Amino acid sequence: GSTIGVLGGGQLGRMMALAGTNLGYRFVTLDPTPDAPCGQVAQQITAAYDDIESAKKLAKRSDVITYEFENVDSNVAALLEKESYVPQGSRLLYTTQHRLREKRAIEAAGVKVAPYAEIQSEDDLQLAVERLGIPAVLKTATGGYDGKGQWVIRSETEIAEAYSTLAKASTELVLEQFIAFERELSVIVARSPRGELSTFPVSENIHVDNILHISIVPARIPQEIQNRAQQLAAQVAESMEAAGLLAVEMFLTGDGELYVNELAPRPHNSGHYTMDACVTSQFEQHVRAICNLPLGKTNLLTPVVMVNILGEHLEAVVERLGTSDDTADRLGVVPKLHLYGKKEAKEKRKMGHINLLCRDVEDGLDWIHETNIWRKINR
Ligand code: ATP
Ligand code: MG
Ligand code: MG
Numbered sequence: 001g002s003t004i005g006v007l008g009g010g011q012l013g014r015m016m017a018l019a020g021t022n023l024g025y026r027f028v029t030l031d032p033t034p035d036a037p038c039g040q041v042a043q044q045i046t047a048a049y050d051d052i053e054s055a056k057k058l059a060k061r062s063d064v065i066t067y068e069f070e071n072v073d074s075n076v077a078a079l080l081e082k083e084s085y086v087p088q089g090s091r092l093l094y095t096t097q098h099r100l101r102e103k104r105a106i107e108a109a110g111v112k113v114a115p116y117a118e119i120q121s122e123d124d125l126q127l128a129v130e131r132l133g134i135p136a137v138l139k140t141a142t143g144g145y146d147g148k149g150q151w152v153i154r155s156e157t158e159i160a161e162a163y164s165t166l167a168k169a170s171t172e173l174v175l176e177q178f179i180a181f182e183r184e185l186s187v188i189v190a191r192s193p194r195g196e197l198s199t200f201p202v203s204e205n206i207h208v209d210n211i212l213h214i215s216i217v218p219a220r221i222p223q224e225i226q227n228r229a230q231q232l233a234a235q236v237a238e239s240m241e242a243a244g245l246l247a248v249e250m251f252l253t254g255d256g257e258l259y260v261n262e263l264a265p266r267p268h269n270s271g272h273y274t275m276d277a278c279v280t281s282q283f284e285q286h287v288r289a290i291c292n293l294p295l296g297k298t299n300l301l302t303p304v305v306m307v308n309i310l311g312e313h314l315e316a317v318v319e320r321l322g323t324s325d326d327t328a329d330r331l332g333v334v335p336k337l338h339l340y341g342k343k344e345a346k347e348k349r350k351m352g353h354i355n356l357l358c359r360d361v362e363d364g365l366d367w368i369h370e371t372n373i374w375r376k377i378n379r
Contacts, residue, residue, distance in 0.1 A: 001026055004287065005062025005084065007055075007076070009036030009044060011340035011350065012068040012267045015275070017042045019283035025291070030058045037340045038068075050076055059083035066244060066290050068266055070096050071143060087193050087290045088244045092265045095240065099141045099174045099262070106260045109239035111232050114251070114259050119173040122163045128175040129159060135178040138162050140170035146348075147210025152178065179259055181251035185219055186270040187233035190285045190295055191242045198295040199230040200282065203270045205249075206377060211348060213377065214368065215270045215306040216361045217277065221252060229258055236260065245286045247271065269308070269350070276336045276355040277304035302357050305364030307374065309352040311345040316373045317354070327370050331363040 001024045006013040009031025017027035017038055027042035034046050043061075047054035050073040059065065059079070065086045070093060077090040095101045103113045117128035119138070129136055134156070140149035149169055151162040166173055184207065188200040204219035205212055219226060233248040240246070247268030249261040271282035280288075280296025288295050309317050321337055328335055339352035356364035368374055 002063040002291070003028055003061060004290075005030070005058045005065040006038060006042070006068055007049065007058070007065065007072055007080070008068035009033065009038035009042075010068055011037045011342075013038030014041055014340060015272075015281075015338075016066070016068065016267060016283045016286060019281055020287040023284065023287055023291075023293075025287065028058060028061050030054055035343075037342060040341045049073065052076065052079060055079055056083060064290055066266075066286070067093070070265055072097075087292070088242075088265060092240060092242055092246075096263050096265045097142060098172075099139060100172070102263055103174075105240055106236055106263070109236045111236055112257065112259050113176075114179050114261070115177040117175045119163075119175050120171075122160060125159055125163050125173075125175060129153060129156065132175060132177045137176045137178055138166055139174050139176065140166055141172035141174055142170055147207075150210070179251045179253060181259075182254045183219065183221060183252045184261075185221070185229050185250045185252055185258075186215075186268065187229050187248050187250070188268055188271040188274075188282050188285075189233045189237040189242070189246045189248065190244070190282075190289045191237045191246070192289045192295060193243050193292050196289075196295050197234055197237060198285070198298055199234055200271060200274055200278065200285075200298045201300045202226045202229045203273060205270050208375060208377065209348070211308070211310070211350075212269045213308055213374070214365075215273050216365070217273050217300060217304050217306075218361070220361070225252065225256065225258070232258060232260070236263070244290045245271075245282060269353075270306075272338070272353050273304045273306040273355055274298075275338065276357060277302050303359065303361045303364070305356040305358065305361050305368065307354050307356065307368050308350055309339075309354065311347050311349040311351055313373050314345045314351045316371075317352075320371060320373065321354075327367055331358070331367050333358045333363050333367045335367070 003026040006029045009029040014037040029038040138151045184205045202219045204216040206214040237246045247264040275281045334357040336355045358364040
């Protein structure tokens with residue numbers, strides 16, 4: 001059995017290791033937190049992500065290297081490529097680490113992104129707001145996640161403050177036109193170094209406070225749009241010569257246009273539904289892709305709704321799923337729990353998720369609503 005090294009030891013690495021272990025691989029992870037979620041199910045080297053000596057150690061112990069986040073230090077990426085085998089390469093990382101490079105790569109694939117402008121000064125921002133209109137979203141080009149490093153500009157009076165606040169975090173900023181989307185969608189594509197490509201079913205995603213809350217599959221949109229979304233995601237992965245997984249986040253507007261919001265070159269929270277609802281999970285598919293194995297089938301076995309468990313939900317969820325669940329029985333919903341083994345249940349921290357297997361996604365949404373654990377959403 002070969003050993004797969006994972007840079008980053010969070011839940012994505014953990015679920016990758018659990019899936020890959022079933023294919024006979026061993027895992028070793030590099031993470032600064034002792035006993036990280038992935039380290040609990042694999043060997044762990046405990047050190048900072050950018051510690052060169054430890055990265056070297058990871059490379060020595062691994063036949064194949066992958067990562068579970070995109071902000072991999074470029075020195076580390078170069079070293080890993082030199083000392084081991086990184087089938088995903090460093091170009092995919094370089095592109096997806098930076099919103100401007102990413103947008104240019106998406107456009108080069110012939111796919112639309114929201115109109116945007118590169119911002120290097122407050123004057124740039126003033127002009128860009130005039131051109132793109134209000135509202136507009138100012139984002140740091142690097143390092144943002146869960147909506148951190150973003151400012152929705154709703155009035156010209158906010159320009160100075162938005163600029164000075166975000167410029168502290170990053171010298172490179174991007175302004176995007178605000179897309180009044182009808183739905184947010186994502187498609188996860190797998191591509192292997194030998195060029196085999198496979199897409200998962202389209203997920204409809206609902207965010208609360210910029211954090212993914214729910215994924216709904218099948219997405220409640222016409223089949224024709226689902227086909228287009230999958231086609232477009234495949235086109236981006238092909239054009240970038242991606243290897244491993246590529247998650248493609250999109251906006252669908254009322255007139256049927258699809259815009260790509262952003263990419264992630266790794267397993268994605270909106271693909272967790274695949275663990276129980278697809279023949280092959282995104283994690284197994286990622287391992288297959290980077291190991292150049294034939295890709296697995298991605299058929300959807302059942303409608304499913306995935307709901308995230310954040311720190312503030314954990315206690316109520318554990319109590320609820322520990323007793324007989326009449327609501328689930330009445331709705332014909334089967335809740336399947338996944339927890340990540342994180343010690344502290346901090347607010348907004350992703351602790352686990354539930355895949356609600358159901359006859360119809362509306363039943364899964366009813367279950368979430370009736371438990372009174374999560375904030376009520378507009379369906
Ligand atoms: P993630 O945790 O997914 O990496 P992130 O911090 O990188 O998030 P984005 O995905 O760029 O942020 O944006 C977060 C959310 O903000 C989006 O899912 C969407 O709901 C909203 N949003 C971002 N950009 C736009 C836009 N141009 N128009 C409308 N809504 C937007
Ligand atoms: Mg992001
Ligand atoms: Mg996003």
